[in-house]
Amino acid sequence: MSTYNSKVIKALHVKLISVDDDDAEISNKKVAGTANNSSQQPSKSRQSEIDLLKSEHEKRVKSAEKDSYERGISEGIRTGEEQARKESIKSIEALQNQLKEVASLRKSILEKAEKDILMLSVSIAEKILQQEVTSNQDTVQNILKAAMKNILDRENIKVRLHPQDFHYMMDKKEDFLQGFDGIKNIVFEEDGGIIRGGALIETQFGEVDARIDRQFAEVKNQLLSSIN
Helix, strand or coil: CCCCCCCCCCHHHCCCCCCCHHHHHHHHHHHHHHHHHHHHCCCHHHHHHHHHHHHHHHHHHHHHHHHHHHHHHHHHHHHHHHHHHHHHHHHHHHHHHHHHHHHHHHHHHHHHHHHHHHHHHHHHHHHHHHHHHHHCCHHHHHHHHHHHCCCCCCEEEEEEECHHHHHHHHHHHHHHHCCCCCCEEEEEEECCCCCCCCEEEEECCEEEEECHHHHHHHHHHHHHHHHC
8 A cells, every 4th residue: 555645735724815906917017018028029049030131131232332333343444445445546547647648748749859859950960061062162073973873874964063163173074074984075054043062964864953952851851751
């Protein structure tokens, strides 16, 4: 038979404690307040979750701001490079046009200068030639020798000379004719229209123009035509 100690509470030992209505209401409010506070304040785990979401949101905002900034910088650089490229192209085109204008101007200047230089050279050569034929009487004899070599028909020849050259050739006639074979019946005549140093030779087959001024004019025309 089990032995359990049991204690019987007798009615004599139970005391009833009366609670005033005000105390009961205060007690109920405390209980209710505790319940409400426990329901309004989030738990620690819930607060951690909220803080985590807030932190992630802030990170996303910062990342978006950074991407927008970098994208703006990149776009600005690209726009700047494109603008610089366009400006460079414009500058190069402008420089090329200027070079073309300079080249054209240079060509024009050179052509004009070349013509002017040639004209000056011709003028100087003409003066030198005039001085040469004036100071050197042998010029007319040398020109006649060169012209006579091209004449095949050496009969009935007439040589027209400047009056001063005519007198000079009259003194040199014998020596001059010895240098040629087959010359028959040659006549020298004075002609004031012929410049000193030159001669006009008439034959049965035509004329041989050995006038210095005409030969010089022909050379001058050929030179000028070469640069036009």
